[in-house]
Amino acid sequence: MGREMKRILVVGGAGYIGSHVCRMIAARGIEPIVFDNLSSGHRHAVKWGPLEVGDIRVQGDIERVLARYKPDAVMHFAACIEVGEGERSPLRFWTNNTGGALNLLNAMATTGVENLVFSSTCAVYGQPEFVPISERQACHPLSVYGRSKRAVEQILSDVANVGGVRCAILRYFNAAGASPDGDIGEEHDPETHLIPNALKAAAGIGPKMKLFGTDYPTRDGTCIRDYVHVLDLADAHLAALDMLKMGERKIVANLGTGDGVSVLEILGAIERITGLTPKYEVCERRPGDAPVLSADTAYAEELLGFNPVRSDIDTIIEDAWRFHRRQWGI
Ligand code: UDP
Secondary structure (H helix, E strand, C coil), rough: CCCCCCCEEEECCHHHHHHHHHHHHHHHHCCCCCEECCCCCCHHCCCCCCCEEEECHHHHHHHHHHHHCCCCCEEEEECCHHHEEEEEEHHHHHHHHHHHHHHHHHHHHHCCCCCCEEEEEEEHHHCCCCECCCCCCCCCCCHHHHHHHHHHHHHHHHHHCCCCCCCEEECCCECCCCCHHHHHHHHCCCCCCCCHHHHHHHHCCCCCCCEEECCCCCCCCCCCCCCHHHHHHEEEHHHHHHHHHHHCCEEEEECCCCCCEHHHHHHHHHHHHCCCCCCEEEECCCCCCCCCCCCCCHHHHHCCCCCCCCCCCCHHHHHHHHHHHHHHHC
16 A cells, blocks of 8 residues: 655654664665754764755754655654753753654644654653553653653644644664664764763773662662664664555554663673673762663564564674774774
């Protein structure tokens, strides 16, 4: 039923997940058009189609690009993501993440673009009642970041209910890894995520890594997370879009593996794979960190055929390490 797609607008396509999705889109013979203000994305990560520099806070910027390229769908990755920053600058998060998505929806409505895949997060759940977390669990986000994303989900639901958009809401657990050829990967500044920080510490770049809390009620006292390879995430975006094209109006799916890996287990795997010991110091818990987060993946498997084949922790770390060695020239 779904007709051939020619172009997809990738909002935030110069960023970490967006650039990997662009690569996958291009591999399918579809042209990814990147819309990005380059505030945290990188021009050098836009390799598979044109870059349109613009700001999601300006509806006219998005409308201009939608009208020019007439894409078959939009994938929306552009957002502020650093949880701590959201607590300090809530207005910035609400404006970018929620206001930006509203502008995008309005621009899609005025230009007649129907299909949207939206980057959401397991942060919408807050402290889960049970793990693994299914999509049916209540959402009580604990951070400004989580609330700014949850609000977009609610807006999308309302608009999809009256046929204003077809949308897939994908709730990522911990995106990690890099393109296996070392070409693109995670490049945040400042970097707050565990794996790049631990690899940096292993490579002896910068100060020791801070390990936030060893007194959690987990098997080794450190937090457990569900790490999913960025290319597995990318696959799921295309599968979700296929479902929208086949007539689904609204999809909400967790993207994780269902497995949990602790911070100390990550450090151990890094040591095993790189032969280097990441130096760390034990610090206070980071506010808002849940002890254990992992995805119930049954729905994503059933609906999207999601099969995270690259997400075992060794593959994730090998790919990330290959990318960072190249990035750091080591
Ligand atoms: N973490 C850490 N040191 C760091 C970065 C992260 O100990 O430099 C811990 C963090 O407290 C959490 C886990 O590693 O338990 C994963 O954190 P990350 O920021 O990568 O992702 P999050 O789960 O917050 O989305």
